[in-house]
Amino acid sequence: MAAELFESQTYLSEEQEQMATIASFLDAHHSKTGERPERRYFLAGAEEHDQIEVPEALHLVLVQAVAALKAGKAVTISPTMPKLTTQQAADLLGVSRPTMVRLIDAGELASERIGNRRKVLLRDLLAYREVRRQRQYQAIADTSADVSEDEDPAVLTERLKRIRRQRAEHRKRSTDL
DSSP: OOOGGGGGGEEOOOOOOHHHHHHHHHHHHHHHOOOOSSOOOOOOOOTTEEEEEEEHHHHHHHHHHHHHHTTTTOEEEOOOOOOEHHHHHHHHHSOOHHHHHHHHTSSSSSSSSTTTTTEEHHHHHHHHHHHHHHHHHHHHHOOOOOOOTTOOOHHHHHHHHHHHHHHHHHHHHHOOO
């Protein structure tokens, strides 16, 4: 039984009505503002005072699982070690393993060596993914241009080239640091 807890499991929604009731409760709970400044979450047992406080992270997992089950979707829980191989980290980022190794070698992502293998902490990888996502959004914003119908295509093309050059120079300066 204990070994099964660490394997991926998929759960299907069987009790749509019960999931709707739980989802309604969770929605009401989130919209209600109490006098307590700190939210607390509990799991209740069979007895009246049988309860245990759970961390917010577990509460958020349960909220997401209930929402998915209510929508008729399956939920898969896949326990992951907090230290990932370069391949696991690459899969999570959607890049190749050699690209992951280059990120580590360039110092963009921390890792530790265990023997001749590199391990990446999951929290570091998630933080890097968020920074990378923000950089991508900024690059999109920086390279966007308002276009009017009467604008000359040649002028617009030149403007976009200038923006691309500026972004390339910015990237080069960032990597030289």
